[in-house]
Amino acid sequence: MRTTFSIRRAALVFTAVGALALTGCGGDGDGKKKTDDGSGKGTDSASTVTLPKLDGENVSVAAVWTGPEQENFTKVLDEFEKRTGASVTFVPAQDPIINFLGTKIAGKQPPDVAMIPQVGAVQQAAAKKWAKPVGAEAKAQLEKNYAQVWQDLGAVDGTQYGVYFKAANKSLIWYNAAAFDNAGASEPKTWKDFLTTAETVSASGVTPVSVGGAAGWTLTDWFENVYLSQAGPEKYDRLAQHEIPWTDPSVKDALTTLAELFGKPELIAGGADGALQTEFPASVTQTFTGGDQPKGAMVFEGDFVSINIAQTEAKIGTDAKVFPFPAVGADSPVVTGGDAAVALKETKGAQALLTWLASADAARIWAGAGGFISPNKGLDLKAYPNDVQRTMAQALIDAGDDVRFDMSDQAPQSFGGTPGKGEWKILQDFLKNPKDIAGTQKKLESEAAKAYKS
Numbered sequence: 001m002r003t004t005f006s007i008r009r010a011a012l013v014f015t016a017v018g019a020l021a022l023t024g025c026g027g028d029g030d031g032k033k034k035t036d037d038g039s040g041k042g043t044d045s046a047s048t049v050t051l052p053k054l055d056g057e058n059v060s061v062a063a064v065w066t067g068p069e070q071e072n073f074t075k076v077l078d079e080f081e082k083r084t085g086a087s088v089t090f091v092p093a094q095d096p097i098i099n100f101l102g103t104k105i106a107g108k109q110p111p112d113v114a115m116i117p118q119v120g121a122v123q124q125a126a127a128k129k130w131a132k133p134v135g136a137e138a139k140a141q142l143e144k145n146y147a148q149v150w151q152d153l154g155a156v157d158g159t160q161y162g163v164y165f166k167a168a169n170k171s172l173i174w175y176n177a178a179a180f181d182n183a184g185a186s187e188p189k190t191w192k193d194f195l196t197t198a199e200t201v202s203a204s205g206v207t208p209v210s211v212g213g214a215a216g217w218t219l220t221d222w223f224e225n226v227y228l229s230q231a232g233p234e235k236y237d238r239l240a241q242h243e244i245p246w247t248d249p250s251v252k253d254a255l256t257t258l259a260e261l262f263g264k265p266e267l268i269a270g271g272a273d274g275a276l277q278t279e280f281p282a283s284v285t286q287t288f289t290g291g292d293q294p295k296g297a298m299v300f301e302g303d304f305v306s307i308n309i310a311q312t313e314a315k316i317g318t319d320a321k322v323f324p325f326p327a328v329g330a331d332s333p334v335v336t337g338g339d340a341a342v343a344l345k346e347t348k349g350a351q352a353l354l355t356w357l358a359s360a361d362a363a364r365i366w367a368g369a370g371g372f373i374s375p376n377k378g379l380d381l382k383a384y385p386n387d388v389q390r391t392m393a394q395a396l397i398d399a400g401d402d403v404r405f406d407m408s409d410q411a412p413q414s415f416g417g418t419p420g421k422g423e424w425k426i427l428q429d430f431l432k433n434p435k436d437i438a439g440t441q442k443k444l445e446s447e448a449a450k451a452y453k454s
Helices: 067-084 097-106 119-127 136-145 148-153 177-183 191-203 216-231 233-240 249-262 271-276 280-285 305-309 348-357 360-369 387-399 422-432 437-453
Strands: 058-063 087-092 113-116 162-169 172-176 298-300 320-324 336-343
Touching (some): 058 067, 058 097, 058 348, 067 348, 113 119, 113 348, 119 336, 136 162, 148 336, 162 348, 162 360, 177 191, 177 320, 191 249, 216 233, 216 422, 249 422, 422 437
Parallel strands (some): 058 087, 058 113
16 A cells, blocks of 8 residues: 655745855764864764775665756765765666666666655565665664654565655745736735736736646646645545546546646746746746746746756845745645665665665755755754755654655656656646646546556
């Protein structure tokens, strides 16, 4: 049975604040965090994890991360090298990663560790006996630092395989503050208000919504947020497990709601055709360039949007602000996602890396770089670079076991996680033709039935 998750709405209070610079959170070779004077002394200087010496050992790590995400993850790996003496190689992987790993394993060249972004893919890796169980040291870090729900996420039939290093709050609308000010627009609380705000921005001469439709996963996130808020968590759980069909009236309601936006191409940057050619990073950067005349005034996606904002001159909390996904039903939804580290080789280095990634020390490094939220409750919130990210991280930790996980990431890879196929492709077709709600439902159910059966 698949486990599902959703963050408590009550925990989410977003403050529009300027970015607050913090001192660096790097470490030195003896595993101590340096304070401002570089002494390594102070109340927070001790390492939270003990790692073995791995001098001369090579450890390879596969992930689909590119650009700033890869750069920030590399900083985490660099510190692991310093502390252990191992040599770590980052292996660029294609999406879907489960297919990439299958090719590597068939060629007898699997990486030691893979960062897997779908619950369903972790389960597949365990079912195929690719994944190796988490060792005692990593399990101890998990038990110390993680709520039970995050441990359960990485377990299959009672055996721990995954360490969730990176999480995401995927229920946020980021907006260009200058464009909003110029239009006299305010942050909406409900879906109805969101559409009104979009019309207000449009009337000012700026296209209101930027959509990265070239990546089908962004469209699944649009659907999931609308569905969770409108249908409620119980229905969400049942649809995620395919206990109800995609032809259910609740799916019709969610698609009808989405069509209120997708059916008005003048509200979407470039219209449907333009959105389908816009990759996710571009959907963000085009929202925060051009001053008060950007190509789009708002962009929907998770906390990781901040990485792409950092590639522009916009400052989070001043030029780039954020509000929770608007409530379609009684409450605003919050959907979370995450990336799990899974060992694919029975090596000392692989297990040591899992232990490292389960520690607060490792999380601190990427947290300081931004574009990252950790489910690790041992991480001091001061590690995050601004109050916006601290608030989102606190919400995740406060939620504890009361969370809902990205629905498509729980589905079989062929349905919920493959470019050009399944849910990704069908929702891309829906963006282009949002009037065909019944046809979209039939296609979704047909593809889901095949995927879950296999």
